Amino acid sequence: MLENGWNSFEIGTILRPFEGTVSDIVNTEPEDRAYSQSNSFSISVADWRIEKPLLNLDSCIHCQFCWIYCPDMSIVSRDKKMVAIDFDHCKGCGICVEVCPTDALLMFPEHTDEAVALANWPTAKNEESKEN
Amino acid sequence: MADLFELSDVEVWDGNMAASHALRQAQVDVVAAYPITPSTPIVENYGSFMANGYVDGEYVMAESEHGAMSCCIGASAAGGRVATATSSQGFALMLETLYSASGMRLPILLNVVNRAIAAPLNVNGDHSDMYMGRDSGWIQIDCYNPQHVYDMNLVAFRVAEDHEIRLPAMVHQDGFMTSHTAQRVNTLPDDVAYNFIGEFKPMNDMLDLDNPVTHGAQTEEDWHYEHKARQHHALMSAVLPKIQNAFDELKALTGREYNFVEQYNMEDAELAVVCMGTSVETAIEVSNELREQGVQAGVVGIRVFRPFPLEQISDALKNTKAIATLDRSSPNGAMGMLFNEISGALFNTGTKAILNNYIYGLGGRDLTKVNLHTIYRDLAKNAQSGQLMTPLQQFTGLRGPKLSFF
Numbered sequence: 001m002l003e004n005g006w007n008s009f010e011i012g013t014i015l016r017p018f019e020g021t022v023s024d025i026v027n028t029e030p031e032d033r034a035y036s037q038s039n040s041f042s043i044s045v046a047d048w049r050i051e052k053p054l055l056n057l058d059s060c061i062h063c064q065f066c067w068i069y070c071p072d073m074s075i076v077s078r079d080k081k082m083v084a085i086d087f088d089h090c091k092g093c094g095i096c097v098e099v100c101p102t103d104a105l106l107m108f109p110e111h112t113d114e115a116v117a118l119a120n121w122p123t124a125k126n127e128e129s130k131e132n
Numbered sequence: 133m134a135d136l137f138e139l140s141d142v143e144v145w146d147g148n149m150a151a152s153h154a155l156r157q158a159q160v161d162v163v164a165a166y167p168i169t170p171s172t173p174i175v176e177n178y179g180s181f182m183a184n185g186y187v188d189g190e191y192v193m194a195e196s197e198h199g200a201m202s203c204c205i206g207a208s209a210a211g212g213r214v215a216t217a218t219s220s221q222g223f224a225l226m227l228e229t230l231y232s233a234s235g236m237r238l239p240i241l242l243n244v245v246n247r248a249i250a251a252p253l254n255v256n257g258d259h260s261d262m263y264m265g266r267d268s269g270w271i272q273i274d275c276y277n278p279q280h281v282y283d284m285n286l287v288a289f290r291v292a293e294d295h296e297i298r299l300p301a302m303v304h305q306d307g308f309m310t311s312h313t314a315q316r317v318n319t320l321p322d323d324v325a326y327n328f329i330g331e332f333k334p335m336n337d338m339l340d341l342d343n344p345v346t347h348g349a350q351t352e353e354d355w356h357y358e359h360k361a362r363q364h365h366a367l368m369s370a371v372l373p374k375i376q377n378a379f380d381e382l383k384a385l386t387g388r389e390y391n392f393v394e395q396y397n398m399e400d401a402e403l404a405v406v407c408m409g410t411s412v413e414t415a416i417e418v419s420n421e422l423r424e425q426g427v428q429a430g431v432v433g434i435r436v437f438r439p440f441p442l443e444q445i446s447d448a449l450k451n452t453k454a455i456a457t458l459d460r461s462s463p464n465g466a467m468g469m470l471f472n473e474i475s476g477a478l479f480n481t482g483t484k485a486i487l488n489n490y491i492y493g494l495g496g497r498d499l500t501k502v503n504l505h506t507i508y509r510d511l512a513k514n515a516q517s518g519q520l521m522t523p524l525q526q527f528t529g530l531r532g533p534k535l536s537f538f
Contacts, residue, residue: 006358006365011298012237013359014336015346023342 015039029078041089049092051107054114055085056121060104066096134159135185139319147310150278150317151217151243151303152177154285156187157325158241161212161332164192164203166222169255170307171245174217197222201229201240208238209347211337213293215240219307220247223261227268233300234269235363236348239292240300241285242270246409247307248495256496257307259408259460262437263469269363271301271371272438276412278315281305283388286320287378289329296370298335299363304437308496309410318386328385367439375436392441393448394433397423401430403511404449406470407458408434411492411499415458418504429508434470442477449474450483453515456507458528460493467525486514492528503528 010016018025019034035041060082067075067082074090076083082104085096097105108117137156145153151174155163165175181187190207194200197218208214218226223244233240246262248254265272273288275281281303288301305311320328336345351359372392379390396416398404403422405415412433422429432448434441449455459468466472471489478485490507493499507528513521523536 004358006361009355009358009362010336011362011366012336012347013235013349013351015349017344017346021342022344025344 044088045091046087049090049110051092051094052087052090052110052112053085053092053094053096053105054108054112054117055082056104056106056118057082058104059102059121061102063101065099065101066105069095069099071095134188136322137181137186139321141319143317143319144314145278145282145317146173146312146314147275147278147281147305148173148245148312149177149314150282151285151305152181153319154282154289154325155215155241155243156181157320157322158213158215158285158289158329159188159326160215160241161189162192162204162207162214163189163216164194164200164207164214165216166194166197166200166218168197168219168222170247170257170311171217171219171222171243173311174243174245197225198229201226201233201242204240205229205233205236205238208233208240209236209338211334211339213289213332214238215242215289217243217245219245220249220255220261224249224264227264230265230268230270230300232348235359237298237363238300239289239298241288241292242300242302243281243285244302244304245307245311246304252495254495255307257309257311257409258494258496260462260494262302262304262408263461265302266438266469269299269367270438271297271299271367271375272436273301273303273375274408274434274437275303275305275310276410276433277310278305278313279317279388280390281310282317282319283382283386283390286325286328287375287382287390290378291371291374293330293332294374295333295335297366297374299366299371304409306409318388320386324385328381371439372436372441390435391444392436393444394435395448396431396433398430398432398448400428402428402453402515403508404430404432404452404455405458405504405507405511406432406434406445406449406455406474407460408437408470409460411458411460414499414501415504418501418508421501422505422508427508427512429511440473440477442473445474446477446481449485450478450481452483452485453518454486454488454511456488456490456511458490458492458499458507460491460499462491462494471525484518486518486520488514488520488522489525490528491525497529499529 015038017039019036067077074086097107204214248258249260273284284303292301383389397419415431419429419431457470468489510522524538527535
């Protein structure tokens, strides 16, 4: 796309979300969609974050609150089971942690090692750490 | 299927009715409108055609002109043939969305019935709204009578919707002078008019669900400049040839000839008046009277206002001795638009013509034949002496002490 000059893109300030023709896109999982280079899905915003949410599946009850509330569709869930967080598109807003009823999601500094965080995961609801 | 509307070969229509019938014959898919004087009857007539079964499509009553043009943008991006009409304050309220329509390359047709812009409040005709639109990226075609309005609507649809163009177009007529003055209009049968325009061919339409597309994307400094350059390139390079092609085919079909720059008595003219709208027809009468007295007086009327036909206007004027540019819009602190544009067109041609500027007819003030005779007398003085003997800018037909500048 960066090689384009004024005369070599499609007219009309249009962008195509997918490469080529698509069919039944609603029932196609994101990882199976042919997203175009100009689609936001193809661009990482990971460096917007200073804090990140981490997921501990041992505490998760798969209520899907985080999936519903995430403003950037960065909660990956399949068949109503939590899978992961999409760290290419999560901006670290913390809404998922705020709505999580079980502390399966907690915010950590961006540089925190995930394995270390999971090994030291708080077992009970810790109001004091949440207020901090 | 819409009913056939039986038309006589010659109808007595005002400019608004001529526009309404052109929209009906084009079988527009969506008209979204917020009617405003003096353009109201265009969409009013159209609504009545629809209610009586002469049109298939949708008529949307919007909550404002901003909303009307926004509806038109949505409908056009969705993939329909779209048109509306407005004037004056309504045009001003549409202005933001006009830039969206052209930047998104949506071939919407807008009939603009030219009217003064408040304050003071005034429903009568001048060219303030037309001038306001001139940097908006639309094609702008000007009409001098209802026949032109009918013909130019057909031409505008055809050019705007061409896939090599894809730009919105305005068809301008003078408020009341053209819009409410019934004259003879030669018509085309519905099928002939429709075939002249051609069937609407969608491009990147949002209703093509197999090829999803985002319209009106944000670009910031990365791509904005390139998009604007591409749009300007289309206006500068592609539009005039397509309009010429449409003019040629219209002439073959009807015998009626149109040009980017209309010339009357200009073959050997020494004195030329350049103007737009109904004033052109008054100036032609005066030029004919002067010809009988042996004065080599001619008239140049701008037909295609945007893209500006720079080469054609310079060709029409460079051999004259004195030129008056008549602007029917207050320049508010500058020379009139036509003075500036025509100066630019002539500056590198080596012409020795003396150029001056008249502001006239604001808010519907008549431009009389007496006014025009005075202007031609000024031109004769400038031509004879080979230098500017009159002020550079004068107000014509104004009450009170004479007003002029430079």
